[in-house]
Amino acid sequence: MRFSVFMLGVSAMFVGGAAYADTTVVPASSLTSSGNYYTDNIGDIVVMTGGGNAPGIGNPSGRNDDGFSGPIDLGFNFTLYGNTYSSLYINNNGNVSFGAGISAYVPTGPTGANAPLVSVFFGDVDTRGANSGVVHYQLDTPGQLIVTWDNVGRYNGRSDLLNSFQLVLRSDDFVIPTNEGQIGFFYKNMGWDQxxxxxxxxxxxxxGAGNATILEGSLSSGLNRVVQNKYIWFNANLEPVPSGVPEPTTWAMMLIGFGVVGVSMRRRQRVRVVFA
Structure with a gap:
């Protein structure tokens, strides 16, 4: 049952490999610690509508392997690599795509398929396991899509380890709050990548034609540990947005600095008293 899907993965690898020269790598240091979704309102279950031989297509429970759903009308415009879209496909394997659904499960980077896509965590997600959650989405806020892969398992129906991650995707004219962006990736517990x-x-x-922006650590073992309990925002140019929230190590250095300043001020005050 997996043969035809595997061929999609192989062709996707060829497309990605042929055009992988034009790639921007975002440093992992751009991630910010959190451990929460952007919102806990994860919305409705995504019922898969296609995916070739993907098991579980049309299952109202949302449980499936390698399926996709769409096209889903966004109700707003979203521009990616100079092309503007008003609909997309939600793919079980950790991404959304434009123009076509994707069943490929072997990533060679975000260009692992011949369609434009946003990969929150492009891996071989399989939600058929008894302990696995499924994919959800909501469009409750005008101009904003939320897609959540909530406690999802991995192939082949395994739910011993689970991943939880969320996509926030906003319209071209969305009024962006301070320290946020047009596209957000949020990660909670991330138990697997293999x-x-x-x-x-x-x-x-x-x-879908060779240009890519990837997070440092992609296509390397341990990517799940890199992003666990972290988040990252991107602007419309796919550049990371500074969070404005100091990391724990930064806070520690700031506190040490404040302490040094305080000691220095106390010493100066004592000197003034002695020589008054």
């Missing part, structure tokens, strides 16, 4: 069929995962963006 499956029986794929040894790596990928995070980032691809235009």
């Amino acid at each position: 499956t029986d069929t794929s040894q790596v995962a990928a995070i980032g963006f691809g235009d």
Whole structure:
């Protein structure tokens, strides 16, 4: 049942490999510690509408392997790599795409398929396991889509380890709050990146024709640990947005600095008293 899907993965690898020269790598230091979704309102279950031989298509429970749903009308315009879209496909394997659904489960980076896509965590997600959650989405806020892969398992129906991650995607004219962006990736517990069929995962963006922006650590073992309990915002140019929230180490250095200043001030005050 997986043969035709595997061929999609192989062709996707060829497309990605042929055009992988034009790639921007976002440093992992751009991630900010959190451990929360952007919103806990994860919305409705995504019922998969396609995916070739993907098991679980049309299942109202949302449980499936390698399926996709769409096209889904956004009700707003979103521009990626110079092309503007008003609909997209939600793909079970950790991404959304434009113009076509994607069943590929072996990433060679965000260009792992011949369609433009946004990869929150492109890996071999399989939600058929008894303990696995499924994919959800909501469009409750005008101009904003939320897609959540909530406690999802991995191929082949395994739910011993689970991943939880969320996409925030906003319209071209959305009024962006301070320290946020047009596209957000949010990660909670991330238990896996390897499956029986794929040894790596990928995070980032691809235009389906070779241009890509990927997070450092993509296509390397341990990407799940890199992003666990972190988040990152991107602006319309796919550049990371500074969070404005100091990391714990930064806070520690600031506190040390404040302490040094305080001691220095006390010493100066004592000197003034002695020589008064």
